[in-house]
Amino acid sequence: MSTVLKYVIAVCLVAAFVAAGVLGTEALVSWSEDSSEQESGRQATRVGIAMPEMRTIEDDVSAVGTLRPVRAVQIVPDVAGRVTEVPVSSGQQVSEGDLLIQLDDRAERAAVAEAEATLSEAEQEYRRFERLEETNAAAEARLEEARAAFLRAEAVLMRAQAALEDRAVNAPFGGTLGVIDTEKGTFLNGSETVTRLSDLSMIEVSVTLPERYFERVTPGQTLEIRTPAFPDETFEGRVTLRAPEIDLGTRSFEIRAEVDNSDGLLVGGMFANSRLVLGSSEGMAIPDDAIISEGLATYVYTVTDGTAARTDIEVGTSLGPLTEVRDGLDMDSRVVIAGWDQLSDGAPVEIDEDVAREGLE
Template structure:
């Protein structure tokens, strides 16, 4: 009897442990699978955009230097003391304006002497030509008189030029550079008094790599920007393409002519230049959608409610848009925001930009 009771008690204990095991297994399974299921159902909220076709430009960007259309050093053509210096630094001169004048007393005296000698030679020539007409003077004598006349004429022209050289006139309209000249100062042809720059138009010079040599040509459009004018854009055309390639840099120079009526651009100023080779239509996505990791460039697209990593090839990038050369079509739904926590195959929920901002906040 006691043995039977022990057998029944043992059977009950085994049954109790078995029941506890089943219950524990169900409990553990339930507590572990419920979060997993919940996690599977939780989708990342994203905003998407479809690729758009836009007018794009094939262009090259470079840094250039502004050059005046014309620029010269103002030097005297003769030596002497300054008697007039009516110009100040930064003055706008017109062609023919006086820049400075040197003492011309000696030059005027020499000119007067040359004029007198020329008049004597002229009268002598007239007299001998009259004698020649009457066959009184010899041919040799008349040639000697004619030679003397030509020498007197040349001397007169030289003295006139010497007098003109005592005054320097502006050869074209332009702006005077730093000018520090006072009456009484002695200067000679080695003295650089100032500079004169024609800034009514300017040239921007920059270099292009050798690979663009066959594509650069006169007349192409170039857009320029300068740091002093962050909100302004200047436009010009290619005016010169160098016919040679520099050996060291393997590049060639290009010059662009730009109208500068308001004198906004100054000589020596740096400018950012964009040379437009051609315009074309291309497929683009917002820059914010493009992800770069090492050598890989990709976006996340949406297919059947899940994120798909899609490798792409990029072209030009401007105005917040990146050109897609390969990897996408116009029907693709591209994740623009919310992709930072995505992985390939993750469930997603598409919401509007405003709704997404609220979620992220």
């Protein structure tokens, strides 16, 4: 091949490569421009937003406890005897002094009658000697003997009356009776429990708390309780006692609170979920619908100048449909509560009030 032919082929190849490069560059520029046009024409996502709210944040601690009446006693007759009357029934409301159990008291009533007669005779004798002393007709010794006999008779009567009273078992205070299985004719030995009497007008709840809360608990603080028996009811009471020391075994301490029970719903032995309010402060809160959790990350989308921004936050106490936010937002933040599942950081957004209302429903 001649030198001239080789030269012509080389020139043709160079020209071909140059042409290919120009075409490729134009194609890249054209693709880049098309991509930019598509990106600039990206459709905005319709979202609903909400503003943070200031709410009262309560610092509280939860614990489980047991309910018991503030006053309750076992009803046990002081003496042995046969039952002659049971004028009350299980679960009955009674007043202070009401008769609960009557024992056979015939011997005791006879003893009282005899003691009253003896006392009357002794008193007459004593008064007679008093009158004789005024006329100096009676010796001092005889008068003292009569006085002593009178006092002894008075004491015998008092013992007989006490024995008679012991045959009747009365309510020491007003309250609600427990189960009564005692029937007329039953013989009681003086140590058997007949029933239990509880004053349910006020209920006491006892709970234990970890040692770290010891200095923060004081009488008068509010304690709320809920029970499985009434899951939709919340009962409120006041702390009346904080134990003066920490239990060495459990490193905890007991507190007690009294809960008004004038409606009679609560009874002793009930299980109680308790919440003790230790204090309160003002804090910022946002709807739960705005909060996104992924692993250890918690964040929301905020809107600024029509653009969504992923914003990490630190959450605090749950407030029903709201949650406290301790860090990451301010009161002017516009938080996405609906439509965030279609967002990414930097995405264009369009705020729609209808979407916001749907998100909060």
